[in-house]
Amino acid sequence: MPTTAVVILAAGQGSRMRSSLPKVLHRLADKPLLRHVIDRARDLTPTKILVVYGHGGEQVRATIPDADLIWVEQTEQLGTGHAVQQVIPYLEGVDQVLVLYGDVPLVSSQTLRQLLQISTGQFGLLTVTLPDPTGYGRIERDDNGEVLRIIEQKDANPTQRAIQEINTGMMSLPARRLTSWLGQLSNDNAQKEYYLTDVLAMAVAEGMAVKVTQPAQAVEAEGVNNKMQLAALERAYQRMQADQLMADGLMLLDPARFDLRGTFTHGRDCVIDVNVIVEGRVQLGDNVHVGANTVLRDAKIADHVTILENCVIEGADIGADSRIGPFSRLRPDTQLTGAAHIGNFVEIKKSQVGQDSKINHLSYIGDSQIGAGVNVGAGTITCNYDGANKHQTVIQDNAFIGSNTALVAPVTIQQGATIGAGSVISRDAPAEQLTLTRAKQSSLQWQRPKKPA
Ligand code: UD1
């Protein structure tokens, strides 16, 4: 097995992003562009991964803290050839060098594997043919179709500019020759830069074969230079993910209105309505239905759960047969054992809710343990915060909390207790009894003031 080093060029400023964030830290599917490229490099299990950084270096390294990366600083951005020159001291014992770009995030590991396979010990080049090749380096071939050299747009004559086959920038280079080629580069060109692309003609002059391959999809070669391109790649990536999920059996009612920014697993016969956003790690069992306009973030959702429209579910674990929403908010550390009904305008945080319990309307439940078969009436509030500390509310099995009740924690509602509507409960309520705190209803003679006629 030849040893391979992946070199990721990430020193460019990305001024066309018009942002103070370094370009490679802009996010695609909520992951930095550079992280996408590093993940693809890792798929190849190379001997080492070198990242050439420059602009915003500290910020880039802090965002990507992986201990095994080798960071190589390019203090001045004098061109792609100059960038690769910086890694020469790290190439001892390396056979092949694979050059990737930190701002070309959608290249597939399959394409890269193919590029490496065809080019062992030789020069490998990834090209694509574009209807509009403007801006890219063009691939010049001889009459036999052999690659001769790469001409940058700014150095090309009209005939060369008409060539539609372009350099993606990704190439596989034999390390034993690379040092010498890089040493011969000059910046005598339109941009006064040291072009990595010029090493190709040197390889050809030495009689080395140039092996060319193309990616399965042209989008794999697309780079991000501005926010329009970033948005376009985001859409392309989302569509690729959606197609994969549907091929795996997930029903997306509209794949163009589904966004996955993380990792997502699902069982059989799950259906997702439009405008659903999935973030972090989300796991669905079988027969889960997710209603429109819902956000699922770091959630585990068991079989036969229905989530109705407009819910925000974060850090929650939802047991089987539960029905959530519409308009429910489940916050981190919420566990619903199963067959729970959580209705509109209910917020639950750091709480357990037992089997078959219902919180159907307008409630805040925080820092609570709710047993099985509990009914929490509309407008129930757990007063969990005294201004400094959080306190627990315990509601035992089969309790019934009347509407508009304030439960002032710490407090326990014992098994089977009933709380009368409108109560403020600040001491424990005994089992199987009715507890209420309410002024007696009285009726008085009373004349409402009248407006003058
Ligand atoms: C480069 C190629 C061009 C190809 C195109 C594909 C050269 C000379 N040209 O052109 O043939 O069609 O990519 O997108 O290689 N970078 C550094 N240090 C530098 C300069 C660049 O790290 O000194 C990095 C950039 O951050 C970027 C990548 O290298 O990730 C490409 O640089 P860029 O200036 O965008 O090259 P292009 O002019 O687009």
Ligand code: CA
């Ligand atoms: Ca570019």
